[in-house]
Amino acid sequence: MASGKFRIKTDNEWNTIYYRFKQGGQFDIELSTGIQTPKGRWSQSKQKILDTPKINFKDFNLKLQELDTIVRKEYEDSKINSTSIDSMWLKKRISSFFKRETKNKETDSRVFLTNFIEVFIKESHNKKSRNNTPISKKTIQHYTTTLNKVIALEKYINKRVLLKDIDIEFHSKMIDFLETKQHLNPNTIGGYIDDIKLFCRNASRKGIEIPNDYRFPEFYSPTNKTKDIYLKEEEINKIYHTNFNLDYLENAKDWFIIGVRTGFRISDFLKLTKKNIDGGFIEKTTKKTDFPVITPLHDQVQAILDKRNGSFPRKISDQKFNDYIKIVCKEIGMTELVEGAKICPIQIIDENGEKKKIHRKKSGKFPKYQLVTSHVCRRSFATNLYGKIDTLTIMKITGHKTESQFLDYIKITPKEYAEKLKQYWKKTQL
Structure with a gap:
C-alpha cells in the first residue's frame, strides 16, 4: 500500500x-x-x-x-x-x-480566476450564442478587458485571486478598486461584474468548487441612469440643410444623416457601399449581431447619393466622424447646456505616487454639441419614430431583442410624452 x-x-x-x-x-x-x-x-x-x-x-x-x-x-x-x-x-x-500555480493550463484553470478566464476566452472563439451565432469579437474583447481588470486588482492587493475566493468580500474589493483606483463609472463596473458572474456560472457547470455568493442579490452589478441625448427632427433637418464650405465637414454631415436615417450602428453605416442598395432599400448584415437588416432609402439619403453620383460619402474613421460631427453641430448653433456624459481628462495619483492623466466619462451639463457622437444617430432614429410606427418594426431595424431594452434605449422625456398627449387631444376635440 x-x-x-x-x-x-x-x-x-x-x-x-x-x-x-x-x-x-x-x-x-x-x-x-x-x-x-x-x-x-x-x-x-x-x-x-x-x-x-x-x-x-x-x-x-x-x-x-x-x-x-x-x-x-x-x-x-x-x-x-x-x-x-x-x-x-x-x-x-x-x-x-x-493553490500554487503549476503552469499546467487545465490544473491552474480550476484554481485561479485569471487562468480560468484565459481558458474561457479561448473556448469562446468556438462557442455560439443563444441565436446559434458565433460569439462576437466585441464580446470576447470585453472578456479580455475584464481579465485585465482582475490582473490589475491582483497587482494592487499583491495576491492571486482564487476561484474559491469569489465571494461577497471579493465583490466589495473589486468594486472599490474599480471605483477608487481605476476611476470607472458604475455602468462600466457593472459590465465587469456581469462578466465575473458569467465566469462563475460556467465554472460551477464544470464542477469547479466555487462559492454561491455570485447568485446572491448582494453580488450586484452597479449601474446608474445616464442622460443620453438625441436630436429632434428639426435639429436633424437643420444639419441636413446646412452647407459647409469645408469638404471634411460636408462629408461628415452626410454620413451623420445616413446614420440617423438608417438606424445602423457606426460600425455598419460607415461601411455602406453601392452594393448595399437594392430597389430603393439598403440591405446590410450587421457587424455586431451578424443579422441582415433592410431599411428603405430615406429621401435625404437618396439626395446625398444623387449629389455624389450614386456613391456614398468618402470613407472616414470612427474617431474622425465623432470629432467632425461635433464641429458640425457647433456650427449650426447647438450650444445650449444639457445634461449628459462625455469623456473628460482627469488627473490621478498612480500606485507609484506619480501624477497621471487618464480619460473617464463624466456626467454634468455641457454644450449639446459636445455630447453628439455616433450613438446619437441610432438613438435619434429610434426615438423620433417611436409612437409613429409600431415598436416591433423599429426594433427589427435597431436590433433590440426585447421591448424593455428598447424603451430604456429611447430618450423621450416625461414632458415630451405630455406634449404628445396634448397634440392627440387637439386632434380628437370636436
Whole structure:
C-alpha cells in the first residue's frame, strides 16, 4: 500500500519540509511542500511541527495531514484510469492543494480566476450564442478587458485571486478598486461584474468548487441612469440643410444623416457601399449581431447619393466622424447646456505616487454639441419614430431583442410624452 512521510533535510534556522510518497518498487517520489519549520521544531517521529511562536504550527500541521490524505485518495482514484504516478503527478497535487500555480493550463484553470478566464476566452472563439451565432469579437474583447481588470486588482492587493475566493468580500474589493483606483463609472463596473458572474456560472457547470455568493442579490452589478441625448427632427433637418464650405465637414454631415436615417450602428453605416442598395432599400448584415437588416432609402439619403453620383460619402474613421460631427453641430448653433456624459481628462495619483492623466466619462451639463457622437444617430432614429410606427418594426431595424431594452434605449422625456398627449387631444376635440 502506498505511504506518505514528511521530513526535513537540513538543520538551518529555517528548514523546508519535504513529502515522500512511495509504493514498493513501483515509485518513490519526494518533493518540497514549500512549508518551512524553525530550527529544532520538527519531530520526525510525530510527523509534525512542535510548539513554536514563530509560525502558526497548528495550522501547518493540519495542512500537512490534509495533504497526505488528499494525495492518498487521489492515488487510489488514479487506479481506475491507469494514471501514471510520477514526480509531475505529485507536483500537481501539492501545487493544487496549496493553490500554487503549476503552469499546467487545465490544473491552474480550476484554481485561479485569471487562468480560468484565459481558458474561457479561448473556448469562446468556438462557442455560439443563444441565436446559434458565433460569439462576437466585441464580446470576447470585453472578456479580455475584464481579465485585465482582475490582473490589475491582483497587482494592487499583491495576491492571486482564487476561484474559491469569489465571494461577497471579493465583490466589495473589486468594486472599490474599480471605483477608487481605476476611476470607472458604475455602468462600466457593472459590465465587469456581469462578466465575473458569467465566469462563475460556467465554472460551477464544470464542477469547479466555487462559492454561491455570485447568485446572491448582494453580488450586484452597479449601474446608474445616464442622460443620453438625441436630436429632434428639426435639429436633424437643420444639419441636413446646412452647407459647409469645408469638404471634411460636408462629408461628415452626410454620413451623420445616413446614420440617423438608417438606424445602423457606426460600425455598419460607415461601411455602406453601392452594393448595399437594392430597389430603393439598403440591405446590410450587421457587424455586431451578424443579422441582415433592410431599411428603405430615406429621401435625404437618396439626395446625398444623387449629389455624389450614386456613391456614398468618402470613407472616414470612427474617431474622425465623432470629432467632425461635433464641429458640425457647433456650427449650426447647438450650444445650449444639457445634461449628459462625455469623456473628460482627469488627473490621478498612480500606485507609484506619480501624477497621471487618464480619460473617464463624466456626467454634468455641457454644450449639446459636445455630447453628439455616433450613438446619437441610432438613438435619434429610434426615438423620433417611436409612437409613429409600431415598436416591433423599429426594433427589427435597431436590433433590440426585447421591448424593455428598447424603451430604456429611447430618450423621450416625461414632458415630451405630455406634449404628445396634448397634440392627440387637439386632434380628437370636436
